[in-house]
Amino acid sequence: MDPDGSRLDAAAEHLQLPARDLVASPPEDYLLAEVDPELVVELGWVACELTVDGRLVVATSVPAVEELLAEVEERFPGRRIEFVACTRRDLDAVALAALRLRQPRGAAQPPPADLVRPLHYALVAVLGAAALVAAFFVPLEVLAVVVLCFALVFLLGAASQSVGSYSGLTPVVAAGEGDGDDTLLPAYTVLLPAADEASVRDALADLGRLDYPPDRLDALLLVPADDATTAAGVRRAAPPEWVRVVPVPAERYDDPVASLDHGLALARGRYVVAFAADERPAADQLRRAVAAFEADLDAGLSAGPGAVPLVGLRAARRADAAGRSGFARMTAVDEALDLGGLTEERVPTSTHFNMRLLRRHGGFALASSDLPAGVRIEPFDSISVRAADPGPIRWTHDRAEAWVRAVRRARATGHPVVVREVLIPLTFLAYPVAVVGALVAAVRGTGADGALAQQIAWLGMGEAAIVLGGAVVVAAVAVARRRGRVAALYALALPAHWLLHAVAAWVAVAALVVRTASPRRAG
CATH class of the missing domain: 3.90.550.10 (Spore Coat Polysaccharide Biosynthesis Protein SpsA; Chain A)
Structure with a gap:
């Protein structure tokens, strides 16, 4: 037994109209070329033939009531309308045929190209190594001031965001429960x-x-x-x-x-x-x-x-x-x-x-x-x-891509929410400078006990440690509320995880400063 034939017979009986199989007898080419696939599916009818005596044959899966007649006449004024019954699956086939005409073979577009390229990772690696070497040779007082400034940036950014996260553990759009009906x-x-x-x-x-x-x-x-x-x-x-x-x-x-x-x-x-x-x-x-x-x-x-x-x-x-x-x-x-x-x-x-x-x-x-x-x-x-x-490699790359695109969107829109999202990476630009710089300053200052430079360096490192500790505690509380106490133990590893944030932030900066031409990614 043919299930499609049974459906068509049932539709014809229900609508009390003669049946038309749109797969065996599809709409004529000149009518199919004008079909809007989305409208066919949504409205439930399609014009499929213009007879020699001027009648427009319309296949419908919905009752041919007065509203449907008015709807068809609005699109085909001055025509005598003849309705025939079809199934929704037949209309799907017509919509797909119209879609193929609208999107010819080979028209598929590849996914957007990555904005972050291997060159940008190489630049960050080279500049990071150069900065680490320079940290051992610049005057200790200069290094201490740099550490202090970056520690303050990290302190302000991380603290404000952590407080906001603790006070509002709900998403931007909270999922509702509905009324159950x-x-x-x-x-x-x-x-x-x-x-x-x-x-x-x-x-x-x-x-x-x-x-x-x-x-x-x-x-x-x-x-x-x-x-x-x-x-x-x-x-x-x-x-x-x-x-x-x-x-x-x-x-x-x-x-x-x-x-x-x-x-x-x-x-x-x-x-x-x-x-x-x-x-x-x-x-x-x-x-x-x-x-x-x-x-x-x-x-x-x-x-x-x-x-x-x-x-x-x-x-x-x-x-x-x-x-x-x-x-x-x-x-x-x-x-x-x-x-x-x-x-x-x-x-x-x-x-x-x-x-x-x-x-x-x-x-x-x-x-x-x-x-x-x-x-x-x-x-x-x-x-x-x-x-x-x-x-971690794919995650870091995706994070850098997201930040580059966020900066571009912020430039285009100037929307406050988008701008806030762009400012967040500044926290992670400062993170490795504050922590690694403080460690280097502390090592260099061990022979200068009581020196102002060493005190400043340790102050910057202390600020970073305080923020790290506070952020870890906030994260542990938040995760414990959502996923239990066992999951909260992973908050202890966050300082290491944030190094990936830092890499992504610096790579995003490199991608914004040094733009490269690249082919679009293959699908």
Whole structure:
């Protein structure tokens, strides 16, 4: 029995219209060229044929009521309209065909190039070595003054940020709980790329763990087109009826943004999110995202004209217990202090969007590039668990990239929040100078007991030690509140972890000062 044929017969019977199979008899080419894929999916109808006697044949998956007739006549004035029944899956096929026409083969754009290059790391290494050598030869009084100044910068920056983190352990956008009435929940689109049978089964298992009514879920399984192995795996996995399988052209599937944009064209939800194959979102993440979006909408309406709408909510991505290294645990402790400033990852997954605003701003590229002025994507108090976190090298590189892009955005927008994020790295520019410089000054001053220079050096080192100790205590308290006392023990290793912050900050400065031409990264 053909399930697609059965669906079409059921749709025709329900709508009391003759049936038309849009896969076997697609819209004529000149009409297909004018199709807006997003509108086809959202409105539920498509013009598919203009007969010789002037009738416009319109395939619809929604009842042909007076409002639908007016809607069609508005777009095709002066035409006699003839309605035929089709299924939503047929409309998806039409939308994908129109999308392929709009995005011809080879049109996928590679991810943005890195702004931080190996040259910048080399420059920081050379300058750091030169500064360390110079510290042993400059007059001790000069070194002591430099240490004191940088220690004060570190003291003020770290202390103010630590106090702010302790007094407000909530995210920028707090996740709401909602009112518990499932009938009021909006449709929510979930995009799940799956490249093989194992990832198909994992994706379906992740969907099953979500605490969201299936009849309000619009789940799209994105699979590579013309891949017989994956297609067979999908058939064996037998996705439920509310999961749509979307084939993505091979040349676009390898680009995560282009692949997700294919799914976005078919989205029917008010909100949309994509999850990578190795990500497992918290069960209540969708409900809490809806509550946060709705609360922000209410606040915007109360604020009146000029309020900037919330486009996206970025959930934290954490490694699971099996894949979590000591470095990953230190990173989690570090984030409790919020000392890193702008740390958002330039990845499109685990970020929830207002679907229409995402389309208006060009699709999922918005999540992996610099944000234009007037676009808000805020951190969100929910977690998606993944197999493993990036190691220290990748983490440092991503942090430097984020700071370079933050500086550029601050120059372009001048927004106070963005400017604050740019000022935070100054704390870490001062960190190695204050600590290493104080150690060098203390070593050099051992033979000059009571000398003013040595006293100043030890004063600077003492200030740095006080701030380090205070920050470690604040981090331990914050993490103990969120993740328990055992996790708080990793706060003791923060001073070492902050050296990576310092490297990232200095590399970002090098990238801003010395710009290099580089090809775009391969997808």
